[in-house]
Amino acid sequence: MRQTHLFTKTRREAPADEVSKNAQLLIRAGYVHKEMAGAYDYLPLGMRVIEKIKGVIREEMNAIGGQELSLTALQDPEIWKATDRWDDEKVDVWFKTKLKNDTELGLGCTHEEPMARMMRDHVNSYRDLPKYTYQFQTKFRNELRAKSGIMRGREFMMKDMYSFNRTEEELDAFYEKAIQAYKNVYDRAGIGDKTFVTFASGGMFSQFSHEFQTVCDAGEDIIYIDDSQNIAVNEEVMKDDILEGLGVKRETLREAKSIEVGNIFKYGTRYTKELGVTFKDEDGIDKPAVFGAYGIGIGRLMGTIVELLSDDKGIVWPASVAPYGIHLLSLVANDEVVVAYADSLYEELTAVGVEVLYDDRDARAGEKLADSDLIGIPTRILVGKDTISSGLVEVVDRATGEVKKVTRTELLSHMGSVST
Amino acid sequence: MRQTHLFTKTRREAPADEVSKNAQLLIRAGYVHKEMAGAYDYLPLGMRVIEKIKGVIREEMNAIGGQELSLTALQDPEIWKATDRWDDEKVDVWFKTKLKNDTELGLGCTHEEPMARMMRDHVNSYRDLPKYTYQFQTKFRNELRAKSGIMRGREFMMKDMYSFNRTEEELDAFYEKAIQAYKNVYDRAGIGDKTFVTFASGGMFSQFSHEFQTVCDAGEDIIYIDDSQNIAVNEEVMKDDILEGLGVKRETLREAKSIEVGNIFKYGTRYTKELGVTFKDEDGIDKPAVFGAYGIGIGRLMGTIVELLSDDKGIVWPASVAPYGIHLLSLVANDEVVVAYADSLYEELTAVGVEVLYDDRDARAGEKLADSDLIGIPTRILVGKDTISSGLVEVVDRATGEVKKVTRTELLSHMGSVST
Numbered sequence: 001m002r003q004t005h006l007f008t009k010t011r012r013e014a015p016a017d018e019v020s021k022n023a024q025l026l027i028r029a030g031y032v033h034k035e036m037a038g039a040y041d042y043l044p045l046g047m048r049v050i051e052k053i054k055g056v057i058r059e060e061m062n063a064i065g066g067q068e069l070s071l072t073a074l075q076d077p078e079i080w081k082a083t084d085r086w087d088d089e090k091v092d093v094w095f096k097t098k099l100k101n102d103t104e105l106g107l108g109c110t111h112e113e114p115m116a117r118m119m120r121d122h123v124n125s126y127r128d129l130p131k132y133t134y135q136f137q138t139k140f141r142n143e144l145r146a147k148s149g150i151m152r153g154r155e156f157m158m159k160d161m162y163s164f165n166r167t168e169e170e171l172d173a174f175y176e177k178a179i180q181a182y183k184n185v186y187d188r189a190g191i192g193d194k195t196f197v198t199f200a201s202g203g204m205f206s207q208f209s210h211e212f213q214t215v216c217d218a219g220e221d222i223i224y225i226d227d228s229q230n231i232a233v234n235e236e237v238m239k240d241d242i243l244e245g246l247g248v249k250r251e252t253l254r255e256a257k258s259i260e261v262g263n264i265f266k267y268g269t270r271y272t273k274e275l276g277v278t279f280k281d282e283d284g285i286d287k288p289a290v291f292g293a294y295g296i297g298i299g300r301l302m303g304t305i306v307e308l309l310s311d312d313k314g315i316v317w318p319a320s321v322a323p324y325g326i327h328l329l330s331l332v333a334n335d336e337v338v339v340a341y342a343d344s345l346y347e348e349l350t351a352v353g354v355e356v357l358y359d360d361r362d363a364r365a366g367e368k369l370a371d372s373d374l375i376g377i378p379t380r381i382l383v384g385k386d387t388i389s390s391g392l393v394e395v396v397d398r399a400t401g402e403v404k405k406v407t408r409t410e411l412l413s414h415m416g417s418v419s420t
Numbered sequence: 421m422r423q424t425h426l427f428t429k430t431r432r433e434a435p436a437d438e439v440s441k442n443a444q445l446l447i448r449a450g451y452v453h454k455e456m457a458g459a460y461d462y463l464p465l466g467m468r469v470i471e472k473i474k475g476v477i478r479e480e481m482n483a484i485g486g487q488e489l490s491l492t493a494l495q496d497p498e499i500w501k502a503t504d505r506w507d508d509e510k511v512d513v514w515f516k517t518k519l520k521n522d523t524e525l526g527l528g529c530t531h532e533e534p535m536a537r538m539m540r541d542h543v544n545s546y547r548d549l550p551k552y553t554y555q556f557q558t559k560f561r562n563e564l565r566a567k568s569g570i571m572r573g574r575e576f577m578m579k580d581m582y583s584f585n586r587t588e589e590e591l592d593a594f595y596e597k598a599i600q601a602y603k604n605v606y607d608r609a610g611i612g613d614k615t616f617v618t619f620a621s622g623g624m625f626s627q628f629s630h631e632f633q634t635v636c637d638a639g640e641d642i643i644y645i646d647d648s649q650n651i652a653v654n655e656e657v658m659k660d661d662i663l664e665g666l667g668v669k670r671e672t673l674r675e676a677k678s679i680e681v682g683n684i685f686k687y688g689t690r691y692t693k694e695l696g697v698t699f700k701d702e703d704g705i706d707k708p709a710v711f712g713a714y715g716i717g718i719g720r721l722m723g724t725i726v727e728l729l730s731d732d733k734g735i736v737w738p739a740s741v742a743p744y745g746i747h748l749l750s751l752v753a754n755d756e757v758v759v760a761y762a763d764s765l766y767e768e769l770t771a772v773g774v775e776v777l778y779d780d781r782d783a784r785a786g787e788k789l790a791d792s793d794l795i796g797i798p799t800r801i802l803v804g805k806d807t808i809s810s811g812l813v814e815v816v817d818r819a820t821g822e823v824k825k826v827t828r829t830e831l832l833s834h835m836g837s838v839s840t
Contacts, residue, residue, distance in 0.1 A: 005485070005487075005552040005719045006487065007487055007539070007542050007543075007548070007553065008542055009541075009542050009548075013542075016508070030542075033497060033538045033541065035491070035494065035495075035534060036494065036496050036525075039492040039494045040492065041490065041491045041492055041538055042489060043487060043489045044487045044488060045537075046490055047488055047489055047490055050490075065425070067425075067426065067427055067464045068464060068467055069461060069462060069463045069464055069467055070461065070462045070467055071455070071468075072455045072459040072460065072461055073493070073558065073560075073575055074455065074459045074560070074573050074574060074575045075454060075455075076456050095517045095518075096517060097515045097516060097517045097527065098515075099562065099574075100562055100564050105456075107517065107527075114455060114461070118453045118461055118463075119427070119428075121453065122427050122429050122450075123427075128427070128429075131427040133427065138558065140493075140494070142519060146521050153491050154494060154519075155493055155494045177569075182495065189774045266786055272707055281673075316461075319757045389727065
């Protein structure tokens with residue numbers, strides 16, 4: 001993409017009402033636009049990051065047997081009444097609306113109920129199970145406060161997976177696979193080293209649920225980390241008998257602020273029993289399917305990456321989720337030879353499948369370098385007057401600042417072999 | 421995808437309350453699930469069709485300079501009040517909801533207002549224009565009636581593009597390109613021969629807007645077709661002076677029921693003036709950008725394809741938007757040699773990049789053939805006992821029923837060369 005074509009512009013200052021670092025940087029660099037507190041538009045660069053994150057998660061969900069679908073936002077009250085989750089006292093983040101005939105509808109804040117009801121049409125026998133479904137879908141949550149930028153949205157995209165199993169044991173085995181798939185996601189997104197599987201309250205049907213908590217000062221949560229086991233617990237389960245059961249000593253736990261970047265639940269037969277998702281077992285007996293749910297907020301994850309992987313100059317994307325792999329800068333806008341060289345390098349890189357953002361603007365080198373730092377693409381290629389005389393382009397690593405000078409041939413042969 | 425893995429099942433009967441042919445077929449074949457009137461879930465096969473349609477449209481929008489983004493569904497009343505479109509009397513399809521503090525919000529039924537406001541941050545000078553933005557985004561419309569299946573949704577995905585130009589002439593030139601891009605979309609989606617550029621009322625700022633109307637008995641609209649010019653007019657513009665201006669004779673017009681599969685508008689400076697999307701021209705004078713909008717309902721288009729391209733056995737997808745290119749059926753589930761042959765053929769086709777739905781179920785041949793007709797994948801490959809003895813597989817064209825017998829080598833070399 002040529003930056004003269006890209007409609008977004010960088011800006012020096014974030015809007016005064018934007019208090020979170022992630023949104024400040026993302027707005028300044030042109031990734032997002034704020035519609036209102038907790039509701040952000042994703043602009044072309046932001047869309048590319050979202051699609052990269054979705055791609056990583058999709059691969060991991062497909063690898064454990066997930067099938068992608070997409071449920072509606074509009075919610076039929078009947079199924080939520082059946083599970084006692086329609087009342088605003090029971091679920092305090094509902095947005096509700098009305099049809100012309102005054103029938104009340106909800107906007108989905110999660111999708112256990114419609115997923116279970118839909119699955120009823122497709123499950124009859126034990127031979128139909130297990131099945132795993134997931135979606136990338138927009139959730140609506142009527143949060144009282146939304147001051148964490150894209151990390152706490154009133155409207156946000158979530159990957160929510162649901163598991164339908166025959167037995168608790170079958171669910172347990174899948175649940176372990178899901179934990180590993182989640183770890184893979186955070187590793188691939190560049191925040192694995194700061195993300196802990198965290199034991200949380202399991203509710204009525206399971207001893208524990210699990211959160212994935214990323215240590216970060218911007219977090220709204222507190223976790224207690226056991227570094228020797230590389231796990232954590234949250235406030236709810238900081239009880240002596242539970243800690244003992246986990247083989248964790250209270251006095252060795254390290255307290256840290258953290259961001260919940262994922263959570264997974266075993267529901268047992270909650271929801272499936274109430275909504276009639278039953279199957280005939282091998283003896284012909286009707287049983288409710290054993291149910292689980294697995295969530296990752298896409299904006300939350302993107303915001304966490306920005307909070308952790310940024311410096312005072314801007315964002316530092318990991319290559320896996322960066323909007324482009326290469327930021328090519330032509331540093332002398334009024335030098336025809338430099339511009340022609342950069343133009344042809346852009347065409348060649350694009351032709352071998354490298355995703356390049358090309359700063360072809362009529363702007364000063366200093367402005368281009370500052371914008372490039374802010375936008376945070378992992379690898380920068382500089383074409384200047386030196387390039388023409390020496391035949392070497394500068395390749396700069398955004399994270400480390402390391403500079404290499406390479407010939408065009410070296411660059412193209414390297415890039416061609418790493419592009420996907 | 422192996423059908424034993426796919427969670428959806430076909431069904432003989434559509435739900436009794438489903439009166440539209442498109443939704444009946446799509447539900448029976450497992451593409452969609454009905455949440456309520458006008459709100460449908462897209463199941464794995466349906467998702468694949470949606471993604472194919474989006475892919476076609478994305479290519480055409482990018483080819484005319486479009487940049488993809490995604491705006492929020494939640495709507496700030498202020499911008500809609502500024503253009504006098506907040507009042508339910510003015511726009512009669514609003515869904516509205518409320519924040520905890522009782523602030524009223526809307527759910528986006530279209531996005532001129534937020535698109536214009538967002539663009540204000542990125543347009544200052546004539547050098548920043550023209551710019552073209554688009555999104556695939558979920559719209560909410562509080563329709564009084566929603567009985568046309570996925571063709572009239574209360575919640576549905578729309579591709580909406582917006583153009584920001586410097587002059588009327590620049591908009592006019594882009595508008596012509598958009599008409600051609602839209603024609604390309606309908607051609608590629610297999611309904612081009614029945615789709616007419618239709619002159620409609622232009623409102624205050626332009627003589628005409630244009631609809632793309634597809635002739636179909638299930639349509640809710642009426643158009644009047646001039647076959648000699650391959651254009652149509654709608655009811656609004658059936659006036660003698662207008663017909664004369666278009667060079668159309670009333671008595672030669674052919675009346676037909678039709679489905680509006682797209683519409684495009686020139687707004688002039690409506691919206692951009694009210695919302696302050698201005699740019700400094702070459703003389704330093706502030707001018708409002710000249711605005712246009714271009715919509716295609718994705719479900720509407722998918723439903724129209726089903727209405728037109730189906731027979732009494734089921735759907736007949738065009739290859740461009742089919743969920744898979746090949747439906748591979750192993751016809752003798754209890755014959756190990758046949759199953760092994762089909763398994764290995766599935767693996768080989770998948771390995772060369774062909775998208776295959778593989779019916780590996782333990783079911784009778786008749787059931788598999790009927791389901792395959794219903795699901796409607798363009799090319800069917802049959803592996804039976806004959807295949808083992810003769811070395812030939814049957815390749816059946818869903819649309820024509822034409823059967824070819826080919827060797828495995830011929831099949832693989834043909835498929836490998838056509839896969840994308």
